[in-house]
Amino acid sequence: MFDSGVGGLSILRALRAELPHEDFVYLADSGHAPYGERDPAHVVTRSRAMAQQLVARHRAKALVVACNTATAAAIDLLRAEFPALPIVGVEPALKPAVALSRTRHIGVMATRGTLGSAKFQALLASLTPQANFTLQACDGLADAIERFDTPKIEALCLEYTRATGFFGQEIGDIDTLVLGCTHYAFAEGVLRDLLGPTVRLIETGLPVAQHTRRVLAQSGLLRSTLPGGTMPPGGRTSAWSTGDPGDLRQALVRWLGSHTEVGAAH
Numbered sequence: 001m002f003d004s005g006v007g008g009l010s011i012l013r014a015l016r017a018e019l020p021h022e023d024f025v026y027l028a029d030s031g032h033a034p035y036g037e038r039d040p041a042h043v044v045t046r047s048r049a050m051a052q053q054l055v056a057r058h059r060a061k062a063l064v065v066a067c068n069t070a071t072a073a074a075i076d077l078l079r080a081e082f083p084a085l086p087i088v089g090v091e092p093a094l095k096p097a098v099a100l101s102r103t104r105h106i107g108v109m110a111t112r113g114t115l116g117s118a119k120f121q122a123l124l125a126s127l128t129p130q131a132n133f134t135l136q137a138c139d140g141l142a143d144a145i146e147r148f149d150t151p152k153i154e155a156l157c158l159e160y161t162r163a164t165g166f167f168g169q170e171i172g173d174i175d176t177l178v179l180g181c182t183h184y185a186f187a188e189g190v191l192r193d194l195l196g197p198t199v200r201l202i203e204t205g206l207p208v209a210q211h212t213r214r215v216l217a218q219s220g221l222l223r224s225t226l227p228g229g230t231m232p233p234g235g236r237t238s239a240w241s242t243g244d245p246g247d248l249r250q251a252l253v254r255w256l257g258s259h260t261e262v263g264a265a266h
């Protein structure tokens with residue numbers, strides 16, 4: 001799996017819980033982050049480089065693109081380039097939000113790259129008859145989370161939730177907020193404090209992990225279904241970064257309680 005940086009750890013957390021017998025290789029492209037405010041061509045180039053490393057160097061049997069921005073820009077291309085590799089992407093959870101929202105007014109926080117992509121626009125158009133969506137591009141927020149800059153995270157969450165609109169449970173209020181970037185799951189506490197206990201915050205870790213399980217099972221790749229009925233060892237995580245390995249090491253401890261050595265990637 002890869003992300004532009006530490007955000008995909010929110011997906012890794014869910015994957016490890018859902019698939020405890022699988023081994024995971026986490027690749028953080030922190031040396032080329034953030035993806036969300038860059039040209040889509042940059043995101044495509046980096047996504048291809050990440051996928052190639054995971055397949056060639058780490059012999060990945062499946063790939064999770066743990067980044068909304070990279071999924072939007074590059075997943076079709078990656079599927080064409082690696083036709084035999086099961087590939088799971090992440091997209092803002094608009095459908096679950098429609099199912100949960102009572103006021104039918106949904107906020108979506110995501111990167112500029114995700115919101116501007118054709119893939120996201122198509123998803124949005126397919127659901128627009130069912131709800132009113134207010135989109136908010138959150139420039140700088142993934143980067144602040146990447147650097148664990150708490151004052152900046154708090155300031156940007158305040159600015160962007162205010163700009164999104166009025167949150168509440170009355171008619172017209174936004175009662176559901178989609179966290180459409182994997183980094184934002186790590187700002188959930190800050191957002192919860194700002195928005196109060198009743199607004200629904202929707203991140204994608206669990207549904208992506210469940211979907212990955214289904215994809216592995218369908219492809220005959222799920223570890224627990226190996227012939228013989230014995231449960232193989234597994235559950236190892238290795239982590240690699242194109243940026244400062246120390247940042248990823250600290251994020252793994254902080255958010256996953258995982259003491260994992262981090263290697264250098266390119």
Ligand code: DGL
Binds near residue numbers: 004
């Ligand atoms: N974590 C990524 C996502 O889910 C993007 C963060 C970035 O801008 O690099 O969209």
